[in-house]
Amino acid sequence: MMKLRSVHILVLLTLTLSACAPQVTEIPVVPDAPTETPTPLPLPTPAPRSLTVCLGDEPTTLYPYGTLNSAARSVLSAVYDGPMDVVGYEYEAVILEKIPNLEDGDAQVNPLTVRAGDQVVDSDGAVVTLDTGVRVRPSGCRSDDCAILYDGSSEIRMDQMVVTFVMLDGLTWSDGETVTAADSVYSFNLASSDDTPVGKFLPDRTETYEAADDVTVQWWGLPGFIDPDYYTNFWMPLPQHKWSQFSPSELLQVDVSTRAPLGWGAYILESWRPGENIHLIKNLNYFRADSGLPKFDELTFVFMPDANAAMTAFVDGACDVLDPSINLDGQVALLRQMQTDGQAQLITVQTDTMEWLAFSILHASYDNGYNSTGLNPDRPDLFGDVRTRKAIAYCLDRRKVVDTVLFGLTRVPDSYLSPAHPLHNGNLQTYEYNPASGREILQQVGWVDHDNDPSTPRRSLGVTRVPNGTPLILDYYTTSATQRRQVVEIFTQSLAECGIGLNPLYYTASDLYAQGPSGPLFGRRFDLAQYAIGVNSLEPQCGWFTTLQIPNESNNWVGANISGFSDPDFDDACESAAQVLPNEPGYTSHQRAQEFFAFDLPAIPLYMRLKVAAARNDFCGFKLDPSSTYALADIESFDYGPGCK
16 A cells, blocks of 8 residues: 655744834833733644545445445445455455465464264365265365265364464554454354355355454364465454444344444544435544544545536546546546646556356257257257357457457456466467458358358358258347447447347346346356456456356356356366465466366457546545455545645
């Protein structure tokens, strides 16, 4: 985080005596008479410094375990600080002494004896009760090659992870009460409750989470759970002394948690005017106050859902900062010009949220076996041949999308990892726009230009599991957002160069992402589908494309692999990578998984989503990080004016 020294201006009052002052008669002092001490002139009181941040939405809630929108996360950055920040794909301790790691011994993998009836994590990563026939990995085993079937009676040794977190000493809530390790345990218990709407993956794989003393928390995973993200398994403290009287379900509704949460961060929430603004004041108990933080006495978040109105307020000086929750995509050109003219700062970053184009490789109609004949034939197998998928990749002008729709401020990815990620494989097969190559591959597969007219869709002739004469016209499912409509327009033109027709189908977000089997994405009933996916983790998400992640009836249509892609080599590489901890031998399995992905192309990564913000021209301390979901994580360091020299 950027630390700026505070600037103190001393006003010196100088009294000047004239050298030519007239003579006066000396008046003797009467003995024992009281003398008057001159009253000093008061120093002027500095006016309170204020910061105004304009948000694109009103926060849905400020309860950290509620359903938070982007605006809520920005406000919470002022109320809390950390407990960890993500900077450049690395975690930095904020209210912890350090980030635990295996090398220092505050994270360990220890063998543990387990018996029938114990709760463990099996070789597929599921939480199970150890019983006859359960497949587990004994201590030291990190792959399916050494997994065993439990015999139902023996004692066996399995690996258990233990991580120790030490909080800063002297940390206090804004009301002056001490923040303790017990507050973190209280937070874990809230997160574990069925009434709290947060993911239960980690709580379910936690054997014990307890306070060792006032500042030390220890996490024990279930035997068999090897977590590459182990150093993040610390639950942010929540104020047990204020909230314990409420149940987990009540905390989702009561004002003390949803509208005025107690924090340890730079600011204290003073008022919330619905539909208008949230006003905060400086936290005098902030643990970094001795460093002159925060820079402002008052902070106001103004709700401005209309981007044009927000820009007008920004130009008029009513907003010091435009938060990324405002949809500024259509304002980039104006903000660029303002930056050139020295009137503003345009702040952008490509995020790890990626826009994808999925192929329906395993259409839901194939689940009971492929049927190409009869009264209700299944959809033709358009994408079973990997060559067709590669041809389409060559025919998509993704570079034009990035350069025009996204102003050249992001880039075309080649993997499910951002090119900026430290585990990105820089030697992958890529598919730059090349319609000539695309046409050649389609011809080889059997998609022929039957009428010698490149502008009309090709037709099938000998394509495996596709009836002859089928036109290459693909249904393209996505939302009706302006940006996606612009993308579809570009792709319609570039695919036409290869003889591929598009039939765009626009849905509301709720309908597109509806649960299967009725929802088109998770019900796997589409040809092509453009969607976005991201995750709040730095671990590579190869699991998005594994066989286990195919949504179907057996898993209640829950899974990220909407393409239906299934390849044992990719599954093995991904699973091996997930079982190896950072800095251990074999962590390079992530490189191998990306190679399989780029070769088999179950989906096409289109572009990295762009995050856009703006600030007044004399602003400092504000930058966006591609790996962080909290745009205002450094809000305590924000400043403008003379302090930014």
